[in-house]
Amino acid sequence: MKKKYLIPITVLAFALAITVLSGYSQEDVRFVQDSAFGKKMRPPVYFAHDEHNEKAGIEDCHYCHHSYENGEKTEDESSDKECSECHMADGKGNKASLARVYHLCCKGCHEQAKAGPVMCAECHNKTKAGVFAK
Numbered sequence: 001m002k003k004k005y006l007i008p009i010t011v012l013a014f015a016l017a018i019t020v021l022s023g024y025s026q027e028d029v030r031f032v033q034d035s036a037f038g039k040k041m042r043p044p045v046y047f048a049h050d051e052h053n054e055k056a057g058i059e060d061c062h063y064c065h066h067s068y069e070n071g072e073k074t075e076d077e078s079s080d081k082e083c084s085e086c087h088m089a090d091g092k093g094n095k096a097s098l099a100r101v102y103h104l105c106c107k108g109c110h111e112q113a114k115a116g117p118v119m120c121a122e123c124h125n126k127t128k129a130g131v132f133a134k
């Protein structure tokens with residue numbers, strides 16, 4: 001291969017890699033899909049991550065992606081982890097408790113803020129999530 005093609009090809013490969021990788025960023029999250037739930041009873045939960053957080057005015061990532069040390073919440077965020085990495089691991093492996101923390105987090109704030117959905121089908125909504133087969 002001629003040398004002069006090498007640079008454009010490398011640049012192209014990088015651009016492609018970045019596009020592919022950013023496909024996994026929070027910008028594209030349209031629904032919550034924690035891998036710890038096996039067979040689900042409810043449709044996926046609609047959650048347009050960035051849009052939601054902007055509208056709701058939540059600036060701190062660690063509001064949801066939190067970390068604790070000695071029982072105290074810290075300033076560190078944990079967005080590199082799924083909620084279930086901590087919330088299932090704590091003992092009984094009880095799926096209900098993971099659903100419970102999601103409900104406490106999402107519904108809890110909506111109830112307090114008197115804004116955002118609190119009805120099952122407003123969150124568990126495959127049409128909104130853009131997922132038609134499941």
Ligand code: HEC
Binds near residue numbers: 025033059060064083
């Ligand atoms: C209102 C709660 C909330 C806030 C605030 C929030 N996130 Fe998230 N984030 C979530 C949930 C829920 C998921 C999906 C978890 C899952 O499906 O396992 C998620 C997923 C992610 C993911 C993983 C994306 C993927 O494809 O799996 C990243 C990265 C992320 N968030 C980063 C951030 C950053 C950075 C901020 C702050 C700018 C932030 N989040 C603020 C709730 C939140």
Ligand code: HEC
Binds near residue numbers: 067082085087100102
């Ligand atoms: C790095 C570990 C870790 C991650 C990741 C994590 N948490 Fe937590 N979370 C904790 C710890 C520790 C506590 C405090 C002890 C407890 O209540 O289980 C806690 C507490 C909570 C509580 C309060 C529980 C109660 O009974 O009042 C909620 C709600 C919650 N987490 C939701 C979430 C959600 C939603 C996610 C994902 C966006 C998440 N957590 C990710 C460790 C984590």
Ligand code: HEC
Binds near residue numbers: 107
């Ligand atoms: C700290 C508070 C807070 C938390 C935590 C939170 N929300 Fe919300 N949410 C809001 C507020 C405020 C609104 C109303 C925003 C508006 O439209 O003005 C809202 C609106 C929504 C809406 C309707 C608006 C839209 O984006 O279409 C959905 C769906 C939603 N939330 C889902 C969730 C889910 C799922 C979670 C948990 C992963 C969650 N929310 C966590 C505050 C919160």
Ligand code: HEC
Binds near residue numbers: 045102110117124
């Ligand atoms: C504010 C949004 C919200 C509302 C309202 C809500 N949920 Fe959820 N629920 C969630 C989130 C987020 C999860 C985690 C989903 C995932 O990771 O796939 C969840 C998980 C679950 C799960 C475990 C996963 C599954 O599908 O088996 C069940 C069961 C469930 N919810 C039932 C309900 C029922 C019943 C209601 C109404 C009483 C309800 N939820 C209302 C957000 C919500």
